[in-house]
Amino acid sequence: xxxxxxxxxxxxxxxxxxxxxxxxxxxxxxxxxxxxxxxxxxxxxxxxxxxxxxxxxxxxxxxxxxxxxxxxxxxxxxxxxxxxxxxxxxxxxxxxxxxxxxxxxxxxxxxxxxxxxxxxxxxxxxxxxxxxxxxxxxxxxxxxxxxxxxxxxxxxxxxxxxxxxxxxxxxxxxxxxxxxxxxxxxxxxxxxxxxxxxxxxxxxxxxxxxxxxxxxxxxxxxxxxxxxxxxxxxxxxxxxxxxxxxxxxxxxxxxxxxxxxxxxxxxxxxxxxxxxxxxxxxxxxx
Ligand SMILES: [Zn+2]
Numbered sequence: 113x114x115x116x117x118x119x120x121x122x123x124x125x126x127x128x129x130x131x132x133x134x135x136x137x138x139x140x141x142x143x144x145x146x147x148x149x150x151x152x153x154x155x156x157x158x159x160x161x162x163x164x165x166x167x168x169x170x171x172x173x174x175x176x177x178x179x180x181x182x183x184x185x186x187x188x189x190x191x192x193x194x195x196x197x198x199x200x201x202x203x204x205x206x207x208x209x210x211x212x213x214x215x216x217x218x219x220x221x222x223x224x225x226x227x228x229x230x231x232x233x234x235x236x237x238x239x240x241x242x243x244x245x246x247x248x249x250x251x252x253x254x255x256x257x258x259x260x261x262x263x264x265x266x267x268x269x270x271x272x273x274x275x276x277x278x279x280x281x282x283x284x285x286x287x288x289x290x291x292x293x294x295x296x297x298x299x300x301x302x303x304x305x306x307x308x309x310x311x312x313x314x315x316x317x318x319x320x321x322x323x324x325x326x327x328x329x330x331x332x333x334x335x336x337x338x339x340x341x342x343x344x345x346x347x348x349x350x351x352x353x354x355x356x357x358x359x360x361x362x363x364x365x366x367x368x369x370x371x372x373x374x375x376x377x378x379x380x381x382x383x384x385x386x387x388x389x390x391x392x393x394x395x396x397x398x
Pocket of ligand 1: 145146147289290293299
């Protein structure tokens with residue numbers, strides 16, 4: 113009988129290679145959401161449609177007697193009327209599994225815990241048309257009532273790489289955020305107080321890189337253009353915990369080299385302010 117005991121045989125050992133300083137301070141690389149705006153020549157029609165659906169969408173400067181202009185259209189809100197009853201269709205062939213569709217629908221309908229909102233799945237038509245097979249990241253075309261003007265033959269929401277293996281936490285963060293867009297809520301990080309912190313060139317380079325691959329135009333619209341304060345439901349500063357607030361890495365900020373530089377973590381579920389805004393915007397009838 114032979115044995116190797118005591119033979120001094122050499123073996124492979126595992127060793128931990130520490131991250132470099134650069135790796136430790138590198139920004140998180142993940143997919144970000146982007147809103148794809150309607151074409152400019154649809155903005156006036158979309159604003160008229162929004163006011164027809166919900167007169168509260170009209171900006172305070174606009175009266176019924178005033179002709180709609182592009183300038184007024186940009187100030188016009190995109191909220192549905194209450195109660196909100198919207199349809200969803202999964203456009204991919206094959207569709208995501210029944211279980212995954214139910215998980216996605218569950219996060220859409222989580223908005224209904226705080227307001228009079230229900231989404232249900234249909235097999236044709238639909239206001240919200242979702243693809244998970246696209247390679248454009250997380251996106252929506254238009255906001256709220258603007259979805260009515262998107263091409264019914266095409267998806268208007270992308271949830272790239274959402275699969276059965278996606279964790280509940282990630283699904284919550286991504287799907288509740290996109291559902292907020294479908295309900296007419298924009299990005300909390302588009303408030304001037306956040307946009308003013310961002311350095312244009314650094315942001316354009318960051319979002320152009322993998323995995324997002326955004327054009328300069330997409331970055332300008334989503335991270336470098338402040339939305340008028342009147343479009344936000346809550347005054348009193350940025351709600352960094354809002355589900356509608358994306359994380360913003362310090363590497364794209366003007367003060368990125370300063371000791372004070374810090375990432376904006378962004379929201380991963382409804383904040384206390386979100387819940388108040390949902391119930392005020394889409395109240396349940398008593
Ligand atoms: Zn978004």
